[in-house]
Amino acid sequence: MPKAAIFDLDGTLLDSVDLHAMAWHEAMVKFGHDVSLEQVRSQIGKGGDKLIPAFLSDDERSDHGKELDAWRGERFKAQYLPMVQPFSAVPNLLQRAREAGLRVATASSAKKDELQKYLDIAGIAKLVDVSVSSEDVDESKPEPDVFEAVLKKLAIDGGSAIAIGDSPYDAQAASKVRIRTIGVLCGGFKEEELRAAGCAEIFHAPAALLTQFERSILSAPRGR
Known part of the structure; x- marks a missing residue:
């Protein structure tokens, strides 16, 4: 057994999957990345360490990857967590x-x-x-x-x-x-x-x- x-x-x-996808999508757009909601949603289930590299280059991650992830986290907690x-x-x-x-x-x-x-x-x-x-x-x-x-x-x-x-x-x-x-x-x-x-x-x-x-x-x- x-x-x-x-x-x-x-x-x-x-x-909560759609809510996470929306927060990630908003973060991607805010930091200048043309990533659709559907593209982000297909990656939900991964942590940020795996999701972000799916869309950002090494240079982009080095430049603003941590800031993007932090913004996403705060956005999710403020806007979407109460909806879960x-x-x-x-x-x-x-x-x-x-x-x-x-x-x-x-x-x-x-x-x-x-x-x-x-x-x-x-x-x-x-x-x-x-x-x-x-x-x-x-x-x-x-x-x-x-x-x-x-x-x-x-x-x-x-x-x-x-x-x-x-x-x-x-x-x-x-x-x-x-x-x-x-x-x-x-x-x-x-x-x-x-x-x-x-x-x-x-x-x-x-x-x-x-x-x-x-x-x-x-x-x-x-x-x-």
Whole structure:
């Protein structure tokens, strides 16, 4: 049986992907970059250390990359964070995982100062055993650092955990440390994108995973 469930936050437990995309888009435009909202949205799930290089050259990053990232962060907190809402049944899903004997963790590309607010918004602060943010590691998803940090805190190996995420970057990062991933479609990525990235199962949203919990790899014997 799995020993832990490791949840992503943005787009998985929280309906926040479009809000992040808008903040990033505004930051790109403010600093003179012709990047569309759709282009930015396709990168949500990565931390700023991976998202910014997708659009800025080395010279541009050296010149104003940190300022762009800082402006984006302040813009998100001031304008968009108050609009973030959890998807339905999120606390119920985490409680069900705990009842199944799983330890519960979050592995997010969010910054540390956003993380506690996210846990409070989702109503899960008391249900999470371990949390890791992008600032606890050297590189964000799709590198595996956040998952490595969670596994270390939980003192388990990757084969004993299941990740739950909405983006291909979650699955790519998790697979690098032998963690299987359940994909959810509520973050806006297509099912074929999640399966191509390595997701073992796909559900529409946390509520759907909750209703089919017993049939998922969260409760299945190892080797299913």
